[in-house]
Amino acid sequence: MSELSSAPVPTIPHHSLLVFLLQLAVLLLLALALGRLAARFGMPAIVGELLAGVLVGPSVLSHVWPSLADWLLPKEAGQMHLLDAVGQVGVVLLVGITGMELKFDLVRRRRLTAARVSLAGLLLPLGLGVGVGFLLPSSLVPDGTSPTVFSLFLGVALCVTAIPVIAKTLLDMNLLHRDIGQLTLAAGVLDDIVGWFLLSVVSAMAAAGLSTGTIATSLLHLAGVVLAAVLVGRPLVRTALRAAGRSPSPAPTVAVVTLIVLLGAAATQAMHLEAVFGAFVCGVLIGTSGEPVQERLAPLRTTVLAFLAPVFFATAGLRMDLSALVGPTVLATACAVLAVAILGKFAGAYVGAKLSGLDRWEALALGAGMNARGVIEVVVAMVGLQLGVLGPETYTVIVLVAIVTSLMAPPVLRVAMARIDGHAEAEMGLSGTGTRDLASPPPASV
Numbered sequence: 001m002s003e004l005s006s007a008p009v010p011t012i013p014h015h016s017l018l019v020f021l022l023q024l025a026v027l028l029l030l031a032l033a034l035g036r037l038a039a040r041f042g043m044p045a046i047v048g049e050l051l052a053g054v055l056v057g058p059s060v061l062s063h064v065w066p067s068l069a070d071w072l073l074p075k076e077a078g079q080m081h082l083l084d085a086v087g088q089v090g091v092v093l094l095v096g097i098t099g100m101e102l103k104f105d106l107v108r109r110r111r112l113t114a115a116r117v118s119l120a121g122l123l124l125p126l127g128l129g130v131g132v133g134f135l136l137p138s139s140l141v142p143d144g145t146s147p148t149v150f151s152l153f154l155g156v157a158l159c160v161t162a163i164p165v166i167a168k169t170l171l172d173m174n175l176l177h178r179d180i181g182q183l184t185l186a187a188g189v190l191d192d193i194v195g196w197f198l199l200s201v202v203s204a205m206a207a208a209g210l211s212t213g214t215i216a217t218s219l220l221h222l223a224g225v226v227l228a229a230v231l232v233g234r235p236l237v238r239t240a241l242r243a244a245g246r247s248p249s250p251a252p253t254v255a256v257v258t259l260i261v262l263l264g265a266a267a268t269q270a271m272h273l274e275a276v277f278g279a280f281v282c283g284v285l286i287g288t289s290g291e292p293v294q295e296r297l298a299p300l301r302t303t304v305l306a307f308l309a310p311v312f313f314a315t316a317g318l319r320m321d322l323s324a325l326v327g328p329t330v331l332a333t334a335c336a337v338l339a340v341a342i343l344g345k346f347a348g349a350y351v352g353a354k355l356s357g358l359d360r361w362e363a364l365a366l367g368a369g370m371n372a373r374g375v376i377e378v379v380v381a382m383v384g385l386q387l388g389v390l391g392p393e394t395y396t397v398i399v400l401v402a403i404v405t406s407l408m409a410p411p412v413l414r415v416a417m418a419r420i421d422g423h424a425e426a427e428m429g430l431s432g433t434g435t436r437d438l439a440s441p442p443p444a445s446v
Contacts, residue, residue: 012082020082023072024311027052027083027318031310044165044406046374049310050399053317063323073318087315090308091379092279096261097304098163098375099283100297102189110183113356117183118190120352121370122159125344126198129155132340137329142391149206153389156198157381157398158341161191162374165406169372173413180362180420184369187349191370196280197222199380200273206387207272221271229281233264234289237282241291250296257286257297274383316378319385320396327393334397341401342408345371361419368412377402 012020034048054060062069073080133151141150166188175181204218237260244252261282268278286293324330346367353363381398384390390398 016079016082019072019074019079023083024086026056026072027311027314028307030055031314032306035310042410044169044374046165046313046378046406047403049313050317050320050378050403052310053314054320054322055317056314057318057320059320059322083311083315086308087312088275090304090312091382092265092275093258093261093300093304094309094312094375095276095379096257096264096279096283096286097297097301098192099280099285100287100294101167102163102192102284102287103185104189104288110186113183113353113358114186114190116356117349117352117366117370118187118194120355121161121187121345121348121367122191122194124348124351125341126155126159128340128344129158129337132337136333136336136394139329140333140391140394142388145206145389149202150389152202153206153384154337154394154398156195156202157377157384158337158344158401159191159198160195160373160376160380161188161345161370162372162376162402162406163188163192165372165374165409166369169409169413170369173410173417175413175417180365180417181369184366187352187366187370192280192376195376195380196277199383200268200277202389203274203383203387204272206389218273221273225268225271225273225278225281229285233282233285237285238289238291241286241289241293245291245293245296250299253293253296254300257293257300260286276379276383313378316382316399319382319392320399321392322396324393324396330393330397333393334400337397338401338404341373341405342371345405359420361416365413365416365420368409368416371412372406372409373402374406375402377405 030052031049034051035045036048038048038051039045056069056073058069061072130151133154134147136154138147141147163185166184170181170184200222201215201218204221205214208214208217240256240260241253244256247253261279264278264282265275266278268281269275325334346364349367349370350360350363353366354360358366378399381390381395381402384398385392385395
């Protein structure tokens with residue numbers, strides 16, 4: 001026994017390392033090239049980054065050049081886990097950065113209107129998504145997955161909103177500092193917070209089983225995480241950031257922020273609440289710490305947004321199999337889920353806006369912004385695939401929803417904003433730094 005315990009751990013085999021390095025290089029090259037191409041055509045860069053994985057994965061390369069596909073992407077769990085590990089580090093840090101960028105002063109300024117729009121825009125697609133989940137053919141529900149958990153997960157996937165996509169779209173259209181732009185961001189912040197909570201609860205139910213005890217335990221863990229973050233995490237984060245900020249170099253701040261996000265992700269992963277939830281909470285703590293860390297974190301943002309995030313989205317694209325859409329059942333499911341996703345968000349945001357006294361074009365603009373799923377829905381879909389709640393077909397459908405809704409946002413916003421009176425989109429008088437930071441990441445981030 002002692003001889004076994006003292007034996008050195010074998011290093012990664014030569015061929016496995018070679019394949020891993022080439023996988024990273026090919027996916028990163030395609031993701032960056034196609035992401036920039038998408039941006040040139042006015043589309044979110046995430047569309048091109050996902051397409052990189054689609055081209056290399058089972059949708060294209062496996063049909064065009066099967067031998068190369070088998071060599072580059074062997075059906076070996078250990079080999080693919082290396083690539084997945086890089087993607088998981090990327091998504092954890094990306095979600096942490098998203099949490100840092102949330103501006104809660106936006107919510108405070110228009111809290112009642114933002115709450116109405118967010119609540120209606122979240123509950124309606126959530127309810128519709130759950131209903132559709134129960135109506136889908138049982139063949140699309142993975143073996144061993146409770147139909148209830150599957151339906152709840154589908155509802156969560158359809159109710160989320162992507163702050164990075166909204167911010168970048170509003171910035172490109174010069175709407176970020178307008179009343180309607182600020183209101184869209186504020187409602188999106190609330191949507192994001194509730195969405196991460198719901199994702200953690202449903203993920204815990206998927207991992208531990210559907211029962212009253214599981215739900216109660218998950219909610220207690222969530223409450224414990226939030227309470228610990230406020231009472232213990234906030235002062236610790238502030239102290240750590242202040243100590244790191246004494247250095248003239250940004251390196252200590254980058255290291256401390258990365259450590260905080262990774263530890264937070266590990267803590268919630270240990271509670272079966274999903275690592276991304278802990279990363280999000282820690283990101284919010286960092287962003288609301290009061291310490292001037294935004295400029296110092298530029299190197300971290302560059303690394304995540306130019307390398308880790310594109311690799312993650314490319315690996316997400318690898319899991320898509322567009323050939324599955326040839327089947328009439330899957331194609332009908334894709335159309336139904338997409339219709340429900342769009343209708344639910346637009347109708348929910350519209351109802352919330354009308355209850356707040358906004359006119360129909362302002363309500364339409366809010367619906368267009370809130371309808372963009374982008375980054376967040378891809379993360380949710382990947383979580384569902386990893387947990388076994390989603391199969392390859394439903395995973396492909398949900399990622400398609402993320403792409404289509406993100407592409408819809410700019411043209412619908414242009415139509416709505418062209419019909420909004422000038423006084424309705426007057427400047428709110430916010431400082432330039434308050435919202436500009438939210439959209440500071442380069443196009444590769446969305």
